[in-house]
Amino acid sequence: MKVVLSKFAGACYGVQRALDLAETAIMEGEPAVTLGPIIHNPKVVNHLAEQGIRSVESLDEAANQIVIVRSHGVTPAVMEDIEARGLEVIDATCPHVARAQKAAADLAKQGCLVVVVGEEGHPEVEGLTAYARKEGARAIVAATPQDLPDGLYEPIGVVVQTTQTREALDAVVVALEEMGLKPQVSNTICFATRQRQDAAAALAGTVDAMIIIGGKNSSNTTRLFEICQSVAPAAYHIEDIEDIDPTWFAGCETVGVSAGASTPENQIKELITYLENL
Numbered sequence: 001m002k003v004v005l006s007k008f009a010g011a012c013y014g015v016q017r018a019l020d021l022a023e024t025a026i027m028e029g030e031p032a033v034t035l036g037p038i039i040h041n042p043k044v045v046n047h048l049a050e051q052g053i054r055s056v057e058s059l060d061e062a063a064n065q066i067v068i069v070r071s072h073g074v075t076p077a078v079m080e081d082i083e084a085r086g087l088e089v090i091d092a093t094c095p096h097v098a099r100a101q102k103a104a105a106d107l108a109k110q111g112c113l114v115v116v117v118g119e120e121g122h123p124e125v126e127g128l129t130a131y132a133r134k135e136g137a138r139a140i141v142a143a144t145p146q147d148l149p150d151g152l153y154e155p156i157g158v159v160v161q162t163t164q165t166r167e168a169l170d171a172v173v174v175a176l177e178e179m180g181l182k183p184q185v186s187n188t189i190c191f192a193t194r195q196r197q198d199a200a201a202a203l204a205g206t207v208d209a210m211i212i213i214g215g216k217n218s219s220n221t222t223r224l225f226e227i228c229q230s231v232a233p234a235a236y237h238i239e240d241i242e243d244i245d246p247t248w249f250a251g252c253e254t255v256g257v258s259a260g261a262s263t264p265e266n267q268i269k270e271l272i273t274y275l276e277n278l
Helices: 013-028 042-050 076-084 095-109 123-134 166-178 191-204 219-229 265-276
Strands: 002-005 032-035 054-056 066-069 089-091 113-117 139-142 156-160 184-186 209-213 235-238 254-259
Touching (some): 002 265, 013 042, 013 089, 042 054, 066 076, 076 089, 076 123, 095 113, 095 156, 095 184, 113 123, 113 166, 123 139, 156 166, 191 209, 191 219, 191 254, 219 235, 219 254, 254 265
Parallel strands (some): 002 254, 032 054, 066 089, 113 139, 113 156, 156 184, 209 235, 209 254
């Protein structure tokens, strides 16, 4: 069975930067915690915990330790709380997420009602809405046009979760325009996300099955899987090679592999080796 890796797959710059910062903290031997999972990859989070850097949900659990801010970022209130407690910070917020946070704040400063295109409850989206609200704006979250409430008004601005698709952004913008509104759009989708989506879709159309490896709690990995599922004859989303059922590949001559932006290279290599040895 031939195994083909997608042209663009795996850890993006922001994720790799966060992992490098965590690894540096480990090497320096300073007690540290991550505020929330540093990335949405349970295997990585477990590995860091084994190295002494555990994920905590509250700053109350971080007393006298360095706080590593996750790649998805946190709200302004959380950053202020960290500072007020006098805790040392390693800010591993992805630079693309930080750019989106600034865009949300800038739209708010212009007096806009801010629409965040993204997943309600996702930590990055919570941060984007918080940055807009800090500047006094009303902020709403819409993953699809159906999520848009009545009573929207101008001026209105749109910012987007970095791992969303362009199609999702366009759908919300078109819906706003059909309401008679003229939204000011800040396209903050990460280019690396789009690269992975386009490459995976292209590969999925040429193979008998696709395997997408990455956290089930990772929105960008889940979206890769959904894209491949719509194109490939068969597609599977796994977190670890132990999730694989070898019968999936009965009769397959070629299998494609892709990975979310929160999947490090070693996990991809392990998967490819496993598939090649089936």
